[in-house]
Amino acid sequence: MLVWTNRGRRTVVAVFAVVVLVLLVAPLLVVLVAAFSGTWNGVLPGSLTAAHLRDALAADNLASLSTSIQTAVLAGLVAVVTGTWAAIAADRLPGRLRTVADALFHLPVAVPSVVLGFGMLVAFSHRPFLLNGTRWIVIAAQTMLVFAFAYSAVSAAMRRLDRQLLDVAGSLGARPSRVLIRVTLPLLLPSITAAAALSVALCMGELGATVMVYPPSWRTLPVTVFGLSDRGDVFGASADTLLLLVATGVLLLLIGRIRQRVRT
Amino acid sequence: MTAAVEAVLPADAARPRTRRARLGGVSLIGPLAVLGLLFIYPLVTVVEQSFEDRLGRPAGAVAWHTVLASAEFRTGLLTTVEIAAGATVGCVVIGTFIAIVLAFVPFPGSAAVARLTTVILAFPSFFIALSFAVLYGRVGVLSSIVQSVTGHSEALGGFIHTRWAVLLAEITFYTPFVIRPVLAAAQQMQTEQLRVAASLGARPWTVVRRVLLPELLPSIVAGAGLCLMLTLNEFGIILFIGAKGVLTLPVLIYTKGIVAFDYPSAAVLACVQVALSMLLYLLGRLLVARIGGRRAGLD
Numbered sequence: 158m159l160v161w162t163n164r165g166r167r168t169v170v171a172v173f174a175v176v177v178l179v180l181l182v183a184p185l186l187v188v189l190v191a192a193f194s195g196t197w198n199g200v201l202p203g204s205l206t207a208a209h210l211r212d213a214l215a216a217d218n219l220a221s222l223s224t225s226i227q228t229a230v231l232a233g234l235v236a237v238v239t240g241t242w243a244a245i246a247a248d249r250l251p252g253r254l255r256t257v258a259d260a261l262f263h264l265p266v267a268v269p270s271v272v273l274g275f276g277m278l279v280a281f282s283h284r285p286f287l288l289n290g291t292r293w294i295v296i297a298a299q300t301m302l303v304f305a306f307a308y309s310a311v312s313a314a315m316r317r318l319d320r321q322l323l324d325v326a327g328s329l330g331a332r333p334s335r336v337l338i339r340v341t342l343p344l345l346l347p348s349i350t351a352a353a354a355l356s357v358a359l360c361m362g363e364l365g366a367t368v369m370v371y372p373p374s375w376r377t378l379p380v381t382v383f384g385l386s387d388r389g390d391v392f393g394a395s396a397d398t399l400l401l402l403v404a405t406g407v408l409l410l411l412i413g414r415i416r417q418r419v420r421t
Numbered sequence: 422m423t424a425a426v427e428a429v430l431p432a433d434a435a436r437p438r439t440r441r442a443r444l445g446g447v448s449l450i451g452p453l454a455v456l457g458l459l460f461i462y463p464l465v466t467v468v469e470q471s472f473e474d475r476l477g478r479p480a481g482a483v484a485w486h487t488v489l490a491s492a493e494f495r496t497g498l499l500t501t502v503e504i505a506a507g508a509t510v511g512c513v514v515i516g517t518f519i520a521i522v523l524a525f526v527p528f529p530g531s532a533a534v535a536r537l538t539t540v541i542l543a544f545p546s547f548f549i550a551l552s553f554a555v556l557y558g559r560v561g562v563l564s565s566i567v568q569s570v571t572g573h574s575e576a577l578g579g580f581i582h583t584r585w586a587v588l589l590a591e592i593t594f595y596t597p598f599v600i601r602p603v604l605a606a607a608q609q610m611q612t613e614q615l616r617v618a619a620s621l622g623a624r625p626w627t628v629v630r631r632v633l634l635p636e637l638l639p640s641i642v643a644g645a646g647l648c649l650m651l652t653l654n655e656f657g658i659i660l661f662i663g664a665k666g667v668l669t670l671p672v673l674i675y676t677k678g679i680v681a682f683d684y685p686s687a688a689v690l691a692c693v694q695v696a697l698s699m700l701l702y703l704l705g706r707l708l709v710a711r712i713g714g715r716r717a718g719l720d
Binding site (some may be wrong): 165166167169172177180183185187188197223235240243245247250262266267272276277280281298301304387395401402409 | 436448449451453455456458459460462463464466467470515517518521524525526528534537538541543544545546547548549551552553554555556559563564566569592596597608615619625628629633650653654656657660661663671674675678679684687688691694695698699701702
């Protein structure tokens with residue numbers, strides 16, 4: 158409806174196709190194909206192989222994947238629970254105090270992941286909170302990185318919530334805890350699962366903070382991918398990235414399932 | 422009777438409100454404790470660290486003087502800002518174009534492209550760097566295409582390790598962050614305005630400039646702000662591309678802290694990076710609020 162002539166339309170769509178092809182499609186396709194490539198010194202890969210994927214599914218690498226999944230699920234869970242808690246609690250505050258709390262809970266967004274990782278490294282390397290060298294420092298770092306996103310998603314839904322439903326439940330004699338469990342949380346469920354999906358996806362691919370704090374015993378998959386890529390093994394790194402993306406997709410599907418299950 | 426009711430009502434109406442507020446204050450303790458321990462405490466320790474020496478002894482502002490006076494820091498800051506600004510401009514131009522085409526020049530498959538842009542948002546940034554190694558490497562896909570056309574081998578040379586490759590990679594990865602808000606705003610727009618403008622004889626470019634862009638401005642600014650902050654803090658892409666000459670602040674923090682164990686210098690750099698990022702964040706919130714308010718006032 159913007160471009161009325163046929164020629165104009167064709168030009169716009171052609172430019173658009175080139176941009177989308179170079180920017181969105183090519184990178185995706187290339188990583189996918191590289192995961193199955195033996196050699197690639199031309200326009201197309203020289204030979205195809207499943208060896209990289211086999212390596213990616215070898216015991217050593219699967220441990221890395223398991224580490225990633227455990228970290229992402231735990232960090233995502235903590236972030237979503239505290240984020241939801243913060244969103245509901247902040248919503249009850251009077252005007253100005255609420256603005257302050259809202260800004261405070263959003264603040265982690267503005268702190269770079271490398272800085273947060275470095276901060277954790279410095280803060281948790283000595284007493285009273287000695288976490289350095291354990292898996293907990295990785296989980297703590299990822300929790301904090303996604304907390305603000307989780308809070309943001311739930312508090313936006315909280316603001317759109319129909320207050321009257323809560324007031325009616327209260328006026329019918331339901332105690333605040335009952336209103337919370339039977340009315341508020343079910344109404345917020347779509348945003349809570351959306352926050353969970355976003356948190357888990359971000360944690361699965363997190364590198365900046367993790368690379369600052371991870372102990373050798375708790376290597377996430379992105380750290381392994383970085384190791385491979387650093388040694389020049391682009392194909393192995395691609396196979397691992399593919400594995401990471403598939404695992405993330407499965408996790409997101411599971412989160413979607415939970416949402417449906419709770420609804421019915 | 423009525424007086425009695427009136428006397429009771431306001432008090433009754435007011436009571437739940439204060440109780441709700443008090444409950445809120447109490448239950449905020451949990452999230453605040455988490456935020457305090459995992460966010461505020463580490464940041465405060467970083468500030469403390471920047472005033473100590475490598476062994477943790479108080480050293481005054483020595484690290485600050487050394488770092489801020491170093492050429493490394495100045496080029497690092499400049500490189501960071503240059504790449505972030507360049508990438509943001511690129512993302513805004515390309516992202517706005519893609520969003521406008523998706524919303525107003527529909528074609529078969531445009532819904533799939535729109536969905537693809539949201540999927541990419543959930544991807545880790547290093548995946549772009551990986552694909553770049555294959556696409557634009559010394560013997561990569563583009564290099565081969567150029568060779569088959571012109572006969573020059575390794576036409577791209579060491580492009581992959583330059584700051585231009587980093588810039589291109591960041592534009593590629595962060596463009597969807599502009600597409601999404603602009604597309605959302607564009608899809609909510611009423612299209613009558615565009616039709617009226619066109620029926621009055623305005624050419625497409627004039628409609629875009631005079632009607633569309635002003636209307637989409639708040640969402641473009643929001644996307645640009647997010648982009649600028651994320652590119653200022655981007656680390657994975659540069660680390661993966663392995664561009665040795667591209668030393669942005671996050672890369673410097675990593676090399677000082679993890680590779681050289683020079684915590685005080687890394688702490689100073691971290692403080693500067695946080696200050697930069699926070700400043701931008703606050704500026705962005707103010708700007709979005711102002712533009713949003715102005716447009717709301719107009720409408």
